[in-house]
Structures are given as structure tokens and as C-alpha cells.
Amino acid sequence: MKTNILKIHPNDNVLVALADLQPGQTVQWAGFEYLIAEAIPAKHKLATQAFEPGDGITMYGVLVGKAKGRIPAGGLLTTFNVQHATNTYAQAAKQVSWPAPAVDRWQERTFMGYHRADGTVGTANYWLVIPLVFCENRNIQVLEEALVNDLGYNRRHTYQRQTQELIGMMQAGKTVEEILQADLQSALAEEVKPRLFPNVDGVKFLAHDGGCGGTRQDAQALCGLLAGYIMHPNVAGATVLSLGCQNAQVAILQEEIQKRDPQFAKPLVVLEQQKIGTEESLISQALRQTFAGLMLANTNVRRPAPLRKLTLGLECGGSDGFSGISANPAVGYTSDLLVALGGTVILAEFPELCGVEQELCDRCVNTETATRFTGLMQAYSRRAQAVGSGFDMNPSPGNIRDGLITDAMKSAGAAKKGGTSPVVAVLDYPEPVTKPGLNLLCTPGNDVESTTAEVGSGATLVLFTTGLGTPTGNPIAPVVKLSSNTALARRMPDIIDINTGTIIDGDETIQQAGERILDYIIQVASGEQEVSAVRHGQDDFIPWKRGVSL
CATH class of the missing domain: 3.40.50 (Rossmann fold)
Known part of the structure; x- marks a missing residue:
């Protein structure tokens, strides 16, 4: 039977309102009746007892706060009458005995994934284009404009025709009030070309604002994160653009990759702008090598894998x-x-x-x-x-x-x-x-x-x-x-x-x-x-x- 309150843990001294509760209303839980002292909105908590200042408030069986003032039984818990509090803890581990749930139903189930050389299995198959430093973000954007639409990976909706409608209304002499009340046409998905590489789910561009200007520790962590993405089971390979003088050096990225897998074997294109020279030379090389990488990535197909x-x-x-x-x-x-x-x-x-x-x-x-x-x-x-x-x-x-x-x-x-x-x-x-x-x-x-x-x-x-x-x-x-x-x-x-x-x-x-x-x-x-x-x-x-x- 559906109820309008819930006590999550037997030791809790609060109840969760599953529906709006009104003052004077009586609710029941596990044989106990509670009189609602004030309006309790759904999702909020009510006291099962009167709290005095400093009294502990327990939910999920743990201390989650202390009363800042008096709270009557059936009263609403708010930020005005409750403050954050937790129990202390110690660094100890008990003997772990875990009653695992029954999984017979899924024991023989598989999923269709992309198998990688390191033994991992991906749920998707992407090519990455990554800047090592924010200075390369514009070049990343140029590559995105050059690749995404023609390869069939444009997923965006366009609201352009709504803008055109509004322009037309203004030119027709409509008032501000009429424009605000206008019922515009629905957004349309941009026309998407068929995928040139059907086994590649997309080319993804990981623009960010790091790589230089922060601490060396930030640069190291960024390279570790990017190495994790390059090595990820959902990734077939990557194109990396480096300016050359930033904190997040190519050598650090390669070191982070080697730490994770000394046998790393994915296609990896690394291009350094200050060595190559002009933007056109950089972008042309990046396009050629990325396209070749996509041809290789497209040879991988989904195969069964255990859960x-x-x-x-x-x-x-x-x-x-x-x-x-x-x-x-x-x-x-x-x-x-x-x-x-x-x-x-x-x-x-x-x-x-x-x-x-x-x-x-x-x-x-x-x-x-x-x-x-x-x-x-x-x-x-x-x-x-x-x-x-x-x-x-x-x-x-x-x-x-x-x-x-x-x-x-x-x-x-x-x-x-x-x-x-x-x-x-x-x-x-x-x-x-x-x-x-x-x-x-x-x-x-x-x-x-x-x-x-x-x-x-x-x-x-x-x-x-x-x-x-x-x-x-x-x-x-x-x-x-x-x-x-x-x-x-x-x-x-x-x-x-x-x-x-x-x-x-x-x-x-x-x-x-x-x-x-x-x-x-x-x-x-x-x-x-x-x-x-x-x-x-x-x-x-x-x-x-x-x-x-x-």
C-alpha cells in the first residue's frame, strides 16, 4: 500500500515526506502516529520527536546534523533549525563478509563491445582530438569544423529558423509584446550525412583551459587524465596537438601513457605547432593523419564480451x-x-x-x-x-x-x-x-x-x-x-x-x-x-x- 511518509532506517529520528503534508494531519509509520505540526513539502523531513538545541539528528542510520533551535515533534527540518554534523571515524577495516545478490539470470549474458589489444572492451568506438594546452583550442575548433559534418557526425539541433521568424516579425512591424507571445516553430535537427565510417561512433574534441599557467602538478594531473582518455576502451586512437612551450609537455603525456600500459599499441598522432610552422601545415597534417587513423578504427567491429x-x-x-x-x-x-x-x-x-x-x-x-x-x-x-x-x-x-x-x-x-x-x-x-x-x-x-x-x-x-x-x-x-x-x-x-x-x-x-x-x-x-x-x-x-x- 502506498504511504505518504518513509522511515529509511530503524534508528532514524526523522521521517521523509513522500507527499505534501498539512498542519494537523496525522500520519502513521510502523504502528506509531505522528501529528504534523506545520506544512511539510514533499521530499522534506519531519521530526519524530521534539529536538532541543544540540540534539543529534539521524537519517540513514547515521548522524546528519544537529538541532540549532527547538524543533517540535512533527516539525519541519530546515537550514534555519538544523546544522551540518557528522560522527568521527577511524581508519580501520573489518572482516568483509558480503552476501552478494543472485545473478544467475545474467551469468551467461554478454554485451556487444569493441575489444582492445590490452584486453579491455569498450562500449563505443571514438577517435579523439586533444589539445595539450588551451593555446591549441582554436586549432581544435578548426579541425572540428573540417571533419564533423562531412564525416556524418553532426548531431546538433538548429534554432536558426526561429531566429528567422523573429526577424520577419520585427520587419513586419510586430510589437515587443507580440514577439514575446509568439508560438515559434520547433527546432530541427540539422541534416546529417551518412557516416563515412560506420564502425566509428564519432570524432570527439576535448578542448580545455589547462596545460600552462597553473602549477606543474596541474599539468601532470592533466596529462594523466588525457592519458586515461587516450587509453580508454571506448577510444580507438587520438590526435594530440601541442604548442611546444607549455607546462604539459608531450614527454609527460607519453610518460603517463607508459605508466598505464608499457605495451600501448593504439594509433597516436602527436603534432607540435612550433616545430611544424604555419597553421595550414599543422591542420593539413592533422587532417591527413586523423583520416588515416579513422580508416584503421573503422576496421574494428562489435563482438560479444562478458558483463x-x-x-x-x-x-x-x-x-x-x-x-x-x-x-x-x-x-x-x-x-x-x-x-x-x-x-x-x-x-x-x-x-x-x-x-x-x-x-x-x-x-x-x-x-x-x-x-x-x-x-x-x-x-x-x-x-x-x-x-x-x-x-x-x-x-x-x-x-x-x-x-x-x-x-x-x-x-x-x-x-x-x-x-x-x-x-x-x-x-x-x-x-x-x-x-x-x-x-x-x-x-x-x-x-x-x-x-x-x-x-x-x-x-x-x-x-x-x-x-x-x-x-x-x-x-x-x-x-x-x-x-x-x-x-x-x-x-x-x-x-x-x-x-x-x-x-x-x-x-x-x-x-x-x-x-x-x-x-x-x-x-x-x-x-x-x-x-x-x-x-x-x-x-x-x-x-x-x-x-x-x-
């Missing part, structure tokens, strides 16, 4: 008060299924693991892994505090408006994406994943920086949960967008791929949703299902400069 070859990145953005009870735990169950099948999962966004550190430490396979996790968390927290910030400043205005009023409350729900499996490794940005199972990767909570990092570490597709609606994508890895509530899925169907609001609606369990997600990503990995972010050409790419980004 253990998949690597999932886990991300959330534009989270709401339902994210931690629908989309995130559903993704967590999908994560557990894939781990049980021998696959790999990456949980990132360290500022959004604040408050659940002890649980994750206890899930680490050994003390060394737990120690590395706590060390990275503490160092990150100190860097934030050194500039007058802190993890408590992580929730965005949208998060707060929709019920996530402290970072610990947001984090406890965000961590559910990682399921329940043991933590096999902890990685610092931009390290690659090398072990199957659940990996923790140190990244910011910023959606694009974190997604960029997860893919750089090896995620061949990303599950991205959202409660408010976020169009984030990635140049080379499909980003599957999952809504936490049905209203969002209906309001923004152009960016949402999967609706897990069915859990809130009472139509599906977390386990059923997790299984549905796994079936869907097998189709995506096989090239049978195109996700919204790919369809819209949402190619977001932002390297992390290791400054404080929450």
Missing part, C-alpha cells in the same frame, strides 16, 4: 530529497549485481561521502585501503577549510530547496549508489582502475569534473542520478540519466533515460528497479540503445585542477 568487462561510473547531480531513497539505492543494487558478475564500479565525489566514512572504512578489504581513504578525505577537508570553505557548504540551492539541507544528509543518500559490496581499492585522481569490484575515486562533487574523472579512470559508461534535472554527458562514455521522481521524468523527458520514481510511487521495489537498470545498460553497452546525452551531443569535459571544488 565482467563493463566498468560503471556512478554519479549524481541536481539531487533532491528522493534521490537517496529511489534512484541512488536502485543504482546501488545495479552496482552490486555487476560486482557479483565480476565487473568494476567507480564511486567518486568525496565531499559527498562526508558522514559515511566509517561505513566505507568498514567495507574496505584491508587496513591499507581504509587508511588511504581516510587520508584522502582528511586532506581534502583540510584544503577546503584552508580557504574558508568546508564540506558543509556542498549542498547547492537546488539541493536545499528540495530537501537536502546538510551535506551529511546529502552524502548519506549519495553513497547509496555504491551498493553494499566491499571496497577493493581507493584511487587518487587521475589514477586508473585496475581491480574489479567497488573502487573509490577522489574527485569533487561537481558533476562534470567528477564524471570527467570517472571516465578518465576507465568507466565505460556512467549511471547519473538526478532529482532536479541535469543534462550532463561525456564525450566518449554514454551517461545514463536516471530520475528520482516521476514528475521530473514527465517534465524533462528529453534528458531522462530511466525513471526510478516508480519506487516512490509504490509500483516497483529497489531491487526490481536495479535489475531493470542492468538490462538497460547492457543494451546501451551493445550500441542497441542511444542515451539522451549522446543523442543531444552533450560532450561535457572539465579537468579538475585539484584546487578546492566541492
